[in-house]
Amino acid sequence: MTEAAGGAQIYLKREDLNHTGAHKINHCIGEALLAKHMGKTKVLAETGAGQHGVALATACALLGMECEIHMGEIDIAKEHPNVTKMKILGCKLVPVTRGTKTLKDAVDSAFEEYLKDPVNFFYAIGSVVGPHPFPKMVRDFQSIVGQEAREQFLAKMNKLPDTLIACVGGGSNAMGLFTAFLEDDEVRMIGVEPAGKGLDTPDHAATLSLGIKGQLHGFECYNLQDKEGNPLPVYSIASGLDYPGVGPQHCYLKDIKRVEYVAADDKECLDAFMKLSRLEGIIPALESAHAVAHAMKIAKEMPKDKTILVNLSDRGDKDADFVADYLSLY
Numbered sequence: 237m238t239e240a241a242g243g244a245q246i247y248l249k250r251e252d253l254n255h256t257g258a259h260k261i262n263h264c265i266g267e268a269l270l271a272k273h274m275g276k277t278k279v280l281a282e283t284g285a286g287q288h289g290v291a292l293a294t295a296c297a298l299l300g301m302e303c304e305i306h307m308g309e310i311d312i313a314k315e316h317p318n319v320t321k322m323k324i325l326g327c328k329l330v331p332v333t334r335g336t337k338t339l340k341d342a343v344d345s346a347f348e349e350y351l352k353d354p355v356n357f358f359y360a361i362g363s364v365v366g367p368h369p370f371p372k373m374v375r376d377f378q379s380i381v382g383q384e385a386r387e388q389f390l391a392k393m394n395k396l397p398d399t400l401i402a403c404v405g406g407g408s409n410a411m412g413l414f415t416a417f418l419e420d421d422e423v424r425m426i427g428v429e430p431a432g433k434g435l436d437t438p439d440h441a442a443t444l445s446l447g448i449k450g451q452l453h454g455f456e457c458y459n460l461q462d463k464e465g466n467p468l469p470v471y472s473i474a475s476g477l478d479y480p481g482v483g484p485q486h487c488y489l490k491d492i493k494r495v496e497y498v499a500a501d502d503k504e505c506l507d508a509f510m511k512l513s514r515l516e517g518i519i520p521a522l523e524s525a526h527a528v529a530h531a532m533k534i535a536k537e538m539p540k541d542k543t544i545l546v547n548l549s550d551r552g553d554k555d556a557d558f559v560a561d562y563l564s565l566y
């Protein structure tokens with residue numbers, strides 16, 4: 237891929253090689269352990285692409301905890317393999333039929349269930365979002381990504397990467413990578429949001445690029461909202477990225493200009509998905525492919541001795557059928 241891009245060297249942090257295939261297991265194990273320690277009877281969560289649901293159901297199976305996952309009907313249809321896995325793992329899956337039938341409505345639905353018995357239920361949020369202490373807690377569990385990447389990169393290259401790139405939905409895989417490098421002023425950091433069908437259409441989820449400050453799900457952040465302050469329906473080809481808000485620390489990092497936030501559209505994402513698959517034999521998740529797309533875009537403008545480290549948040553098993561169908565590969 238480095239040769240094909242024709243510039244800076246591209247490295248991948250392989251979170252796709254984790255058990256369950258994504259970075260989400262990092263915070264799910266932490267959340268399930270905490271729930272058990274606190275003596276909670278049920279662990280509850282929302283899921284978008286189903287990755288958080290599978291990871292949480294996995295952690296709950298491991299620890300013998302009851303697990304209930306709320307998921308939009310559209311995502312249930314699109315992410316069938318993850319739905320099957322959640323059923324096998326023994327969690328209760330609640331289909332959400334309201335609103336856009338995707339992630340934002342799944343969060344509302346799961347919050348409502350949680351409020352029925354907050355003393356005995358534990359809400360295991362799926363990203364660095366929600367009220368305190370969720371963003372901090374999920375970030376701390378995810379910070380292992382950056383700790384490992386920093387150590388491995390230093391060991392291999394004897395220097396730090398010049399640029400870090402991660403996709404941003406709620407922002408957990410990006411915060412997980414960025415946290416270990418925040419004090420390294422020479423390391424440039426870029427978060428990539430989904431531009432969907434284009435930033436000039438309503439079909440995107442580019443919260444930091446185009447959002448305004450407002451409140452959502454119990455916290456303040458840049459978000460995409462209508463004139464009344466209600467969250468707008470958002471869209472991305474990657475179910476895990478279509479959330480109208482974003483973690484508060486990302487908003488802060490944008491404000492202080494420590495991290496740059498850009499967007500990649502569906503077409504660029506699909507192109508990167510196919511390129512990484514065919515050039516390296518690594519099929520990425522559509523979410524992660526947004527980060528890969530931006531890496532290939534800027535690599536060619538950078539000298540060959542510069543390095544880019546991309547967080548490959550997930551593998552593409554869950555998206556393979558969808559992409560093959562979408563691109564008429566059959």
Ligand SMILES: *Cc1c(COP(=O)(O)O)cnc(C)c1O
Nearest residue numbers: 287405406407408409476523550
């Ligand atoms: C959930 C998910 C995301 C988006 O969530 P973040 O909190 O922004 O990391 C990105 N990539 C994959 C593979 C996911 O499953």
